Amino acid sequence: GNSVTQMEGPVTLSEEAFLTINCTYTATGYPSLFWYVQYPGEGLQLLLKATKADDKGSNKGFEATYRKETTSFHLEKGSVQVSDSAVYFCALIPLSNFGNEKLTFGTGTRLTIIP
């Protein structure tokens, strides 16, 4: 079956630190990969996505590269801000599921940035 494993949180960093949140996946075929972010008291927002191997998704200073050889999609940011404090979910959808949009989510990683 399909699954996503992401690093356990919580993660606490100081402002301007470098961020990495690890995500690995198991899926049949070639899934599309996503990072969603959930700010306190809000729904989920798509942060970035990649749909094929070696694609790099980027948004708001965050980046993630689709690595087929290591089945990974790690999230990185060079200099985090207090406003980045949120829960981050890695997710996938297999190509074969298009038309039935069932996202498979990781467990989420809570990130707290301290000034």
Add this chain to the structure above:
Amino acid sequence: DTEVTQTPKHLVMGMTNKKSLKCEQHMGHRAMYWYKQKAKKPPELMFVYSYEKLSINESVPSRFSPECPNSSLLNLHLHALQPEDSALYLCASSQVSLGTEYYEQYFGPGTRLTVT
């Protein structure tokens, strides 16, 4: 307009009550979703509507009854809930994917439901 709205924001109900959650979008999306999210957990898919027809029911108990009266509205009718149904209920919408392109799901802010 890329907004999905949900009402109410908070709801407290007893186990014998009947209530409804409402979701609305005006992005022309023809796929709409209900998710349930418990604290510190990822969202769990409950239902998917595609072109106003129920296409996925993830074995959700019958005390949850979805309805899609038109392409902009999605309701979730609640009856005889249990305390363990207390959670954040999220609505989302997207274009219907055809072929090989995935269309982003836009999420609403959710309804925080407490069952007493």
